[in-house]
Every structure is written in C-alpha cells, then in structure tokens.
Amino acid sequence: MGPTTEVIIVGGGFAGVACARELSRRGIRTLIFDKNSYHQFQPLLYQVAASQIGVSEVTRPLRAIFHRTNKVKVFTAEVASIDTANHSVTTTDGHSYRARVLVLANGAEPNFFDTPGAREHTYPLYSVRDATRLGTALVAALNTANNEPEMEHGVRVVVVGGGPTGVEIAGAIAENFRYIVPGYFSPEVAEKCSVHLVDMLPNLLTPFDDKSKAYAVKRLTRMGVKLKLGSGVTEVTPGSLTFADGAHLPADIVVWAGGLKAGKLVGDSGLSLGRGGRVDVTADLKAPGAGGVYVLGDTANMTDARGNTLPQLGSSAQQAGKWAARNIAAELTGNPTKPFKYVDKGYMAMIGRGAAVAELGPKRRLVHGPIAFAAWLAVHLVLLSGWRQRASALFSWAEDFLSHSRSHVVLGRAD
Ligand SMILES: Cc1cc2nc3c(=O)[nH]c(=O)nc-3n(C[C@H](O)[C@H](O)[C@H](O)COP(=O)(O)OP(=O)(O)OC[C@H]3O[C@@H](n4cnc5c(N)ncnc54)[C@H](O)[C@@H]3O)c2cc1C
Numbered sequence: 001m002g003p004t005t006e007v008i009i010v011g012g013g014f015a016g017v018a019c020a021r022e023l024s025r026r027g028i029r030t031l032i033f034d035k036n037s038y039h040q041f042q043p044l045l046y047q048v049a050a051s052q053i054g055v056s057e058v059t060r061p062l063r064a065i066f067h068r069t070n071k072v073k074v075f076t077a078e079v080a081s082i083d084t085a086n087h088s089v090t091t092t093d094g095h096s097y098r099a100r101v102l103v104l105a106n107g108a109e110p111n112f113f114d115t116p117g118a119r120e121h122t123y124p125l126y127s128v129r130d131a132t133r134l135g136t137a138l139v140a141a142l143n144t145a146n147n148e149p150e151m152e153h154g155v156r157v158v159v160v161g162g163g164p165t166g167v168e169i170a171g172a173i174a175e176n177f178r179y180i181v182p183g184y185f186s187p188e189v190a191e192k193c194s195v196h197l198v199d200m201l202p203n204l205l206t207p208f209d210d211k212s213k214a215y216a217v218k219r220l221t222r223m224g225v226k227l228k229l230g231s232g233v234t235e236v237t238p239g240s241l242t243f244a245d246g247a248h249l250p251a252d253i254v255v256w257a258g259g260l261k262a263g264k265l266v267g268d269s270g271l272s273l274g275r276g277g278r279v280d281v282t283a284d285l286k287a288p289g290a291g292g293v294y295v296l297g298d299t300a301n302m303t304d305a306r307g308n309t310l311p312q313l314g315s316s317a318q319q320a321g322k323w324a325a326r327n328i329a330a331e332l333t334g335n336p337t338k339p340f341k342y343v344d345k346g347y348m349a350m351i352g353r354g355a356a357v358a359e360l361g362p363k364r365r366l367v368h369g370p371i372a373f374a375a376w377l378a379v380h381l382v383l384l385s386g387w388r389q390r391a392s393a394l395f396s397w398a399e400d401f402l403s404h405s406r407s408h409v410v411l412g413r414a415d
Contacts, residue, residue, distance in 0.1 A: 005073075005097070006099060007030040008032075008099040009105055010265070012032050013106075013317065014314045015297030017032075017062075017065060019322065019328075021322075022321070024071040028071065031073050031099065032072060032075065035077065036062075038061050040128050041058040041059070041389075042126065044057070045131040046131070046168045048132065050135070052406065053396040082265060084269055089102070102293045104269075104279070104293065104295045104296070104299050104300075105296040106266070108126070108278075115236065118256060122160065124256045125255060138176075142154075142189065145193070153192055154177075154193035155194075157170075157196070158196045158249055160198055160254060160255065161198075162197055162201065162204035164348075165257040166197055166199070167349050170225050171350065174225045177190055196251075200233070201230070202229050205357070208349070208359060209359060209364060215351075215369075220352075231243040259276075260312065261277040261278075271289075279295040281300045283340060284327050284340065285302065285323060285324045296324055298312045304344070305342070313347075320340060320342075326338070345360070346365075353373075353401070356373040
C-alpha cells in the first residue's frame with residue numbers, strides 16, 4: 001500500500017481535472033490517476049476523425065495542466081480495481097494507493113447493447129485512439145476507392161445513433177465527401193461515396209426541441225446524408241448491417257455512436273448501479289452507502305435541484321468536479337457538504353459548415369444556423385484545455401472554413 005494522501009481521483013477528464021484544480025486551490029493533497037498521460041477533449045473527436053483538426057489540439061498532458069502546483073500528483077496508470085470501504089485503488093501493475101476520500105471520475109465506454117457484431121465490426125468514437133482509428137480507416141477506404149475506379153460504389157459509411165455525436169460525425173464525413181474528396185481524390189470517387197445515419201428512434205437529436213430536430217434533418221439531407229430512422233440495428237457483419245424491420249444496408253465503415261455506459265471499474269466496485277450502469281449519486285455527489293466516495297461526470301447519474309437527471313455533458317462533469325472538491329474540503333474540515341447546484345447552459349450540436357443547433361440556458365432559447373455555428377465554435381474554444389490548443393484549433397477551423405483544405409493527417413493504423 002502506497003502513502004496515504006488526502007484525495008485520490010480516478011480519471012483526468014472534465015470532472016477529474018476540475019476537481020483536482022479546485023482541491024489544489026484549497027491546498028488539499030491529491031493523486032490523480034489516468035491510464036493516458038493526457039487529458040482528452042471528447043467533443044472534438046469527430047473533427048479529428050474527419051481530419052479537420054489534429055490530435056495535439058484535443059489533447060493536453062495532465063502533467064502540463066498541474067505543473068504549477070505541488071498539491072496535485074499525476075499518476076499515469078490504469079486503475080484495475082477500487083476498494084470503496086478503504087478508499088483505495090489498485091493499478092494494473094499491482095500497486096495500491098489509499099486516501100481519505102476517493103473520487104471516481106473515470107468516464108464511460110461505448111454501449112453496444114449486446115448487438116451481435118457491433119463490438120467487432122464498428123468504429124466507436126470515445127477516445128483519441130478511436131478517432132485516429134476511424135480517420136485512418138476512412139482515408140484507407142478512400143485510397144482503395146481511388147485506386148480501383150472500376151468499383152461500383154465509393155466509400156459507404158453508416159453512422160449508428162442519431163444523437164449529437166452521430167449527427168456531428170455524419171455531417172463532417174458528408175462534408176468531406178462533398179468538398180474535400182473531389183479535390184484530394186476525384187469527383188468520380190466523391191460521387192460514389194455515401195453516408196447513412198440510422199437510429200432505432202423515429203427522430204434525430206432526441207432531447208432537442210422539434211424545431212431543432214427538423215432543422216437537423218433538413219441540413220443533413222441537403223448535405224447528402226441519407227436517414228433511416230425508426231428501426232434498430234440487430235446485427236453488424238463485415239460489410240453490412242441488418243435492421244429489426246428486416247432491411248439490410250451495405251457498409252464499408254460503420255461508426256458506432258449508439259450510446260454509452262459506465263465502465264467495468266464501477267461495475268465491479270460493489271456500488272449499486274442505476275441507468276447506464278452508472279452510480280445514482282446523492283445530491284452532494286456521493287455514492288450512497290459508501291462514506292467518502294464521490295462519483296462524478298459520465299460515471300454517475302447526477303441530478304439537478306429538482307431531481308431531474310443531468311445529461312452527460314462536459315459542462316455538467318466540469319461543474320460537478322468543482323462542486324465535489326468544495327464538498328470534500330468541507331468534509332475534511334468537519335463541515336457539512338452541500339447539494340450540487342447545476343447551472344444549466346443548454347445543449348448544442350454541430351451539423352456542418354455554417355449549420356448548428358443550440359438551445360441555450362435553462363429556458364432553452366432556440367438558435368439555428370450560422371449564429372448557432374459561431375456559438376458552438378466559441379463555447380468549444382473556451383472549454384478546450386490550454387492556450388496552444390485553442391489557438392491551433394482556431395487556425396484549423398479558419399483554414400477549413402476559408403479554403404476547404406485539410407492539413408492534418410490521422411496517425412492511427414486501420415489494422
Ligand atoms: C464523441 C463525443 C462528443 C461529445 N460532445 C460533447 C459536446 O459537444 N459538448 C459537451 O458538453 N459534451 C460532449 N460530450 C460529452 C462529454 O465529453 C462527457 O460528458 C465528458 O467528457 C465527461 O467527463 P468525465 O470527466 O466524466 O469523463 P471523461 O472525460 O471521459 O474522462 C474520463 C477519464 O478517465 C480515464 N480512465 C478511464 N478508466 C480509467 C481507469 N481504469 N484507470 C485510469 N484512468 C481511467 C480516461 O482515460 C479519461 O481520461 C461528448 C462526448 C463524446 C464521446
């Protein structure tokens with residue numbers, strides 16, 4: 001067992017970083033564990049997959065985030081198990097560490113809902129590795145289509161899941177096929193490529209207002225995305241998908257944006273789990289029945305003051321991280337903790353060039369089109385971690401907008 005510290009945080013995502021920052025401001029010694037040496041910015045992963053921005057723009061070394069404080073120690077190690085009674089974690093290399101308070105902020109993983117073939121034959125989009133793998137597969141498939149002009153079809157992409165992630169990646173790939181592929185490959189190849197967006201529900205962007213849904217359908221259709229809604233995917237095989245209504249769709253690349261669930265670490269923790277395998281936390285963000293254990297962000301079902309479950313968003317994770325740190329500081333000094341007060345900033349989804357939907361604030365003020373597009377860019381620029389990352393992303397967006405060009409290469413391998 002390693003040295004006892006005050007707080008251990010598992011996960012250096014939005015929630016973990018916000019929590020560690022606030023703890024450090026309050027002088028509380030913290031160990032933050034992440035299996036990666038970097039913090040990754042999930043909202044822009046689809047742009048990495050579409051070669052719109054580079055990996056270095058969506059990642060920042062965790063040690064760079066905390067290099068100015070001696071209160072936060074970064075451990076690059078995968079946590080294999082947790083002991084909620086002892087507030088301890090054991091890493092995959094067998095070392096154990098204990099603290100007075102344990103914070104679980106280890107995010108989520110793709111939920112394939114036991115769909116046969118989905119895990120093996122689709123590309124999820126949850127990590128930088130996923131994004132580079134998908135981007136590499138797209139470029140490889142385009143190269144094949146380019147080198148074999150006699151092929152009847154171009155690259156056939158099917159995106160499963162009509163939530164914000166599915167809409168964003170479908171729109172970005174369709175834009176690439178329309179604006180980038182004709183110049184970088186050939187107009188003949190571009191014409192033969194296709195993007196389908198499929199969902200078991202009869203509409204896209206479920207939590208959004210009907211007007212936002214209709215706008216998304218209109219813009220995606222105009223960009224050439226074909227929609228198949230109202231029938232779930234029952235099987236994925238190499239080269240095709242089968243649907244509950246008996247239909248089949250050929251596909252060279254299937255992107256899985258079908259949903260998320262909390263990871264195995266929380267599943268094996270002995271904590272009682274709610275929807276999506278997440279922990280139904282108390283109002284002050286703690287695991288019920290386990291003293292001194294906080295569960296945050298995508299790992300938790302968090303609620304607002306009215307008891308409504310919060311969406312899995314960067315801003316809810318970030319706010320929860322900061323709030324939990326204040327409660328931890330109170331707990332360590334024998335003071336009462338306070339129920340989480342979530343500031344509802346609304347929802348947004350990018351559809352494509354000059355097209356986005358935004359529902360701002362608790363009153364859900366609807367904005368569509370270029371204004372929502374600009375708001376989306378501004379919000380994501382602010383959320384990004386690091387000035388270099390922000391400046392570089394801004395440059396890439398400007399380059400893309402003004403010249404329809406892509407300077408970024410994806411670094412993964414398709415196999
Ligand atoms: C493709 C995509 C697009 C999105 N777009 C938006 C958007 O536009 N706006 C928005 O607000 N939200 C968006 N979200 C949601 C948002 O990114 C998440 O809600 C947010 O990242 C949750 O933060 P978190 O800290 O709970 O988890 P994460 O950010 O996922 O962080 C979890 C961390 O834990 C680490 N970890 C996991 N397991 C272990 C382990 N066993 N040991 C050590 N470390 C571990 C991971 O490496 C990761 O760094 C998007 C999500 C996705 C996937």
